Amino acid sequence: MAIRKIVNKSDPVLHCKCKPVEKFDERLHILLDDMKETLAKAQGVGLAAPQVGIRRRAVIIDIGEEESEMIELVNPVILKRSGRQRDVEGCLSCPDEWGYVVRPAKCTVRAQDRNGEFFEMHLEGLACRCACHELDHLEGKLFLELVDEFVELGDEA
Ligand SMILES: [Zn+2]
Numbered sequence: 001m002a003i004r005k006i007v008n009k010s011d012p013v014l015h016c017k018c019k020p021v022e023k024f025d026e027r028l029h030i031l032l033d034d035m036k037e038t039l040a041k042a043q044g045v046g047l048a049a050p051q052v053g054i055r056r057r058a059v060i061i062d063i064g065e066e067e068s069e070m071i072e073l074v075n076p077v078i079l080k081r082s083g084r085q086r087d088v089e090g091c092l093s094c095p096d097e098w099g100y101v102v103r104p105a106k107c108t109v110r111a112q113d114r115n116g117e118f119f120e121m122h123l124e125g126l127a128c129r130c131a132c133h134e135l136d137h138l139e140g141k142l143f144l145e146l147v148d149e150f151v152e153l154g155d156e157a
Pocket of ligand 1: 090133134137
């Protein structure tokens with residue numbers, strides 16, 4: 001495993017739509033393992049492939065509940081969203097920028113695992129917020145465009 005460089009918001013890779021993952025091979029597994037290590041080192045809650053310069057639809061979320069198992073979502077889509085939550089978000093690609101974003105309170109995500117098997121997950125609270133944020137990265141969208149109120153430096157997100 002290796003730590004990859006997290007690109008900054010000015011990098012064009014963060015502003016375009018990512019392609020689906022088509023090959024569930026060794027190369028994907030290395031990417032996912034590297035992303036996990038990179039996320040752990042950065043102490044974030046989520047990381048999308050474009051943030052390490054790879055234009056593919058893969059994200060890692062660390063929901064940090066009882067087991068700190070990170071979840072790999074390949075080709076994720078949100079099937080259902082409900083409710084509303086407003087809280088402070090940040091992004092590893094936008095250091096020192098924080099702001100309030102409204103997200104659904106709950107969502108159901110369908111994705112593939114590293115071997116291409118489909119599964120569905122129900123996410124709530126921070127995990128739901130995190131998944132929505134990371135999935136936006138796959139569309140080339142940054143949370144900054146959704147912020148309704150910027151806040152001074154904090155560590156909430
Ligand atoms: Zn982000």
